[in-house]
Amino acid sequence: MIKRSYYIFVLVFTLFSCDNLIVKKENQEEVLQEKWKEIDKNQVDEPPLFEACKQASEEEQKRCFQETINKHIGDYLSDHTITVQEAINDTVWVPLLITKEGDIILEDFLVPDIITSQIPDFKDILEESIEQLPDIEPAHTRSTPVNTRYKLPLVIRIN
Numbered sequence: 001m002i003k004r005s006y007y008i009f010v011l012v013f014t015l016f017s018c019d020n021l022i023v024k025k026e027n028q029e030e031v032l033q034e035k036w037k038e039i040d041k042n043q044v045d046e047p048p049l050f051e052a053c054k055q056a057s058e059e060e061q062k063r064c065f066q067e068t069i070n071k072h073i074g075d076y077l078s079d080h081t082i083t084v085q086e087a088i089n090d091t092v093w094v095p096l097l098i099t100k101e102g103d104i105i106l107e108d109f110l111v112p113d114i115i116t117s118q119i120p121d122f123k124d125i126l127e128e129s130i131e132q133l134p135d136i137e138p139a140h141t142r143s144t145p146v147n148t149r150y151k152l153p154l155v156i157r158i159n
Contacts, residue, residue, distance in 0.1 A: 044139040048098045048148060051134065066152055069096075069133065073154060076129035084118040088158045093151045094126065100138045100145035106130045107149075115156060126154075 053064035073094075092115065095107040106127050115122050138145040 044141050044146060044148060045143075046140040048102075048139045049137045054137075069152055070154065072133055073126065073129045076132065077125065080125060082119055082158060084158050086114070086118065088114055088118060088156050090115060090156050092154045092156060094154050096130070096150045096152065098136060098138055098148050098150070100147050102136050102138045102145075104130055104133055104136060 047062055047065060049061060050065065050068045052068060053061050056064045090112050092111060093109065095109050097105040097107055099105065111122055119125075139148040140146065
């Protein structure tokens with residue numbers, strides 16, 4: 001009797017535990033979609049870098065990137081003779097797209113009225129300065145080059 005009960009117990013236990021022993025095959029599409037949701041699409045592992053910024057620490061690279069662009073644009077604007085009737089002290093947020101190919105594109109943006117009225121070709125000058133920026137390495141996410149957008153503050157002070 002005990003032997004029979006033992007066999008019945010083993011048989012019942014085996015029947016109910018078989019589901020846990022079978023290896024379930026996961027659908028690759030479902031796994032891919034799940035991993036894609038985990039990625040933060042607003043963060044990059046490596047920011048875009050100018051050659052001069054590659055040696056900087058990770059914390060300094062973003063600041064170096066911004067300073068390089070601001071210095072280049074500032075130098076370019078100071079090379080142009082700009083005459084104004086009123087003093088200008090304003091900040092323009094410059095929207096840049098850095099493509100995964102390493103191109104820098106100035107996106108469309110609104111220029112404050114005081115700048116537009118006194119420097120009508122401001123956007124053209126800014127676009128020329130962006131075109132003359134040094135070569136840049138694109139941002140990377142998981143070792144893959146990606147497009148990134150930045151809005152950099154450009155302070156315009158003309159007396």
